[in-house]
Amino acid sequence: MKRASILIALLAGASLAAGAETQPAALAKAGGASTADHSRFIELQKIFNSGPEVTKACLGCHTEAAKQIHRTKHWTWEWVNPETGQKLGKRNVVNNFCTAVPSNEKFCAACHVGYGMENAKTFDYGSETAVDCLVCHDTTGSYKKLPGLAGHPAYKEIEYPPKSGKFVKPVDLGKVAQSVGKTSRATCGACHFLGGGGDAVKHGDLDTSLKTPPRYLDVHMDAKGLNFSCATCHATQGHDIPGSRYTPTGKADNAPLMRGRQNQGNPATCQSCHGAAPHKTKARLNSHTEKIACQTCHIPQFARAQPTKMSWDWSTAGKLTPDGKRMTIKDASGHHDKYDSNKGDFVYESDVVPTYAWLNGKVKYTLLGDPVNVNGVTKINEYLGSADDGQSRIWPLKVFRGKQPYDLENGSLLVPHTAVGYGEKDDSAFWINYKWEEALKAGANATGRPFGGKFDFVATEMSWPITHMVAPKADALSCTQCHSRSGRLATIDGVYLPRRDNNRLIDTLGWLAALAALLGVAIHGGIRVYLARKGN
Amino acid sequence: MSAHSMQRIYVFKFFERFWHWAQAGLILFLLLTGFEVHGSYANFGFEKAVGYHTVAAWSLVGLWVFAIFWHFTTGEWRQYIPTFKKVNAMFQYYAFGIFRNAPHPFRLTTLRKHNPLQRLAYLFVMLIVGPLLWVSGWFYLFYDQWSAWGVDRSLSLEWVAFFHTLAAFLMLFFVIVHIYLTTTGHTPLAHIKAMISGWEDVETEPTPATKQP
Numbered sequence: 050m051k052r053a054s055i056l057i058a059l060l061a062g063a064s065l066a067a068g069a070e071t072q073p074a075a076l077a078k079a080g081g082a083s084t085a086d087h088s089r090f091i092e093l094q095k096i097f098n099s100g101p102e103v104t105k106a107c108l109g110c111h112t113e114a115a116k117q118i119h120r121t122k123h124w125t126w127e128w129v130n131p132e133t134g135q136k137l138g139k140r141n142v143v144n145n146f147c148t149a150v151p152s153n154e155k156f157c158a159a160c161h162v163g164y165g166m167e168n169a170k171t172f173d174y175g176s177e178t179a180v181d182c183l184v185c186h187d188t189t190g191s192y193k194k195l196p197g198l199a200g201h202p203a204y205k206e207i208e209y210p211p212k213s214g215k216f217v218k219p220v221d222l223g224k225v226a227q228s229v230g231k232t233s234r235a236t237c238g239a240c241h242f243l244g245g246g247g248d249a250v251k252h253g254d255l256d257t258s259l260k261t262p263p264r265y266l267d268v269h270m271d272a273k274g275l276n277f278s279c280a281t282c283h284a285t286q287g288h289d290i291p292g293s294r295y296t297p298t299g300k301a302d303n304a305p306l307m308r309g310r311q312n313q314g315n316p317a318t319c320q321s322c323h324g325a326a327p328h329k330t331k332a333r334l335n336s337h338t339e340k341i342a343c344q345t346c347h348i349p350q351f352a353r354a355q356p357t358k359m360s361w362d363w364s365t366a367g368k369l370t371p372d373g374k375r376m377t378i379k380d381a382s383g384h385h386d387k388y389d390s391n392k393g394d395f396v397y398e399s400d401v402v403p404t405y406a407w408l409n410g411k412v413k414y415t416l417l418g419d420p421v422n423v424n425g426v427t428k429i430n431e432y433l434g435s436a437d438d439g440q441s442r443i444w445p446l447k448v449f450r451g452k453q454p455y456d457l458e459n460g461s462l463l464v465p466h467t468a469v470g471y472g473e474k475d476d477s478a479f480w481i482n483y484k485w486e487e488a489l490k491a492g493a494n495a496t497g498r499p500f501g502g503k504f505d506f507v508a509t510e511m512s513w514p515i516t517h518m519v520a521p522k523a524d525a526l527s528c529t530q531c532h533s534r535s536g537r538l539a540t541i542d543g544v545y546l547p548r549r550d551n552n553r554l555i556d557t558l559g560w561l562a563a564l565a566a567l568l569g570v571a572i573h574g575g576i577r578v579y580l581a582r583k584g585n
Numbered sequence: 586m587s588a589h590s591m592q593r594i595y596v597f598k599f600f601e602r603f604w605h606w607a608q609a610g611l612i613l614f615l616l617l618t619g620f621e622v623h624g625s626y627a628n629f630g631f632e633k634a635v636g637y638h639t640v641a642a643w644s645l646v647g648l649w650v651f652a653i654f655w656h657f658t659t660g661e662w663r664q665y666i667p668t669f670k671k672v673n674a675m676f677q678y679y680a681f682g683i684f685r686n687a688p689h690p691f692r693l694t695t696l697r698k699h700n701p702l703q704r705l706a707y708l709f710v711m712l713i714v715g716p717l718l719w720v721s722g723w724f725y726l727f728y729d730q731w732s733a734w735g736v737d738r739s740l741s742l743e744w745v746a747f748f749h750t751l752a753a754f755l756m757l758f759f760v761i762v763h764i765y766l767t768t769t770g771h772t773p774l775a776h777i778k779a780m781i782s783g784w785e786d787v788e789t790e791p792t793p794a795t796k797q798p
Contacts, residue, residue: 333639336729339732527632528631528632534624545743547622547623547742547746548622548623550746552743556625558754562754563754563757563758566761566762567761573765574768576684577683577684
């Protein structure tokens, strides 16, 4: 059960560092902006035995909050893309990191904004008291949901991970409830910085270094500067947080948001503050904004503070030590695993130059039941876009590559049952018995898919638009990083890029003509000089 | 040719000389920066070259506005009315006569200060090469306005760049030949001096005697 300890340590680290960000709440009490001091509410001055009890108290005043949460993806883990009809959301998609939620809920639900999601199919999505207010509104940094507890924090002291000899103290729910406040980088980050099973693993532009980032890492979240929280850009109304990778904004409205202006645009875009002509002194750069997303130049690399996982090969998972134990092997840095019996082979990379592509905001997923590309690479998700659809800009992407199980009979992706609930003895889980067939069978059962037992591993690829960790302008790309024959945009088609796409014919003919002219006048002049000298 | 047969006439007025040299400087600078932007060589660095190229282009536009005004108010535009008379003779002179000190087939006056080849060449530069550079450069410069102007569907940057580059090579070709031909006066620097001072030495009368080498 060591596997969980890493994640726990990371989650704990995230939460501990969150403690350093209790300032806003403290300020509020000392005469800040908030009109309420939750520590003075008698409804919260009691001993709470569980999360749902706290929620019940919250809902006593915030009557609509749970209903609002119920409408969000954070709660439903399901979202139907109206353009494609595809049923997305964490309950449905398969990625090429930990792969999928079904059969693993008790573990995964540590990042669900609810309590008790033991099974995503049977969970009571109508329950108001099952909404977890504290995970987002905690300001103490002490509230931790533990993988394996189906979305609950520890209510009593428990050995965690089981049989590890380590113990987790129960969370002081009363104290946390009395200290609630606005969301912060730490609360959002408690899940989003640790996506994919650990710090910096998934996104490449979101990790725990953003809890108190220096300016070079993020000009907006710079803890000593603008100090933006996530919600500064993801400006939220009624708990519905804008800005989603399921519906990204490929080409944002050009007009910045303004009071009084009717605007349905996504506030979590650069343009919503900066507009489409943000370069004041170097106005020439504004001619780029029609085709190029701000992020392309202003996020020159991702994983600038710590390495991110770039590939994950599940096909090698399950190799054990001679005495049948789980093993891990560190990579050259000594900080990250390059092999883990539970998960297979990894590659971590730092300061990664993104892949670039046209994005118009439309995205297509390869879902359970969809055919995989057995001979090539299966795109887990594919961001659509082109130079000439008028709706695309060139974006930076993290492309994450992997190998994961698929069904040889029906040629579609499989979900392995990997993780178990706290203290459960579930021999079908891969992280317990390391048997693929049983793990895949359990996963297929949970997803209601047929599985005859024949499987193999298929190469997959998943794209993550890079949009966070905006660098200071001095660190933005320079012209020739794209304006050259083999620059960053070498493979971007559909657009004429000066210096990359020079017409070779006109260049050849032009220089030949110039050379001919020079030779011509040199010969002509030479003859004149020669004759003049001879004449003398 | 002997000095006594020469006469000094005032051919190039002050504005004309100013126009010529300012334009010469700007065009050379535009070629220099333009071919760097193009990626042909490195000097200022791409970003600076783009900036300088833009400033020089706008300066040239300003200069041309004045020059056009000057040409029409002074009637000097007539100097560029094309003629094919003696064009053959000009070619023959540059191809053969010049090597034998043959007399120049064209005699310059204040009313006809350009020989027929010059007229054609300058007219070509001013009516074809210049406008090609201007129009393509204009669209290049205002690339971000294309959609606002409603031309983004009908124009392609590739063709704009093609014509801009083509015209730049034509200009380069012209500059090379033009600079060389300035040395073909009665002394190698005679034409240059005339373009500086405004005064050109011209032969008064062609006489059989002066034809002799």
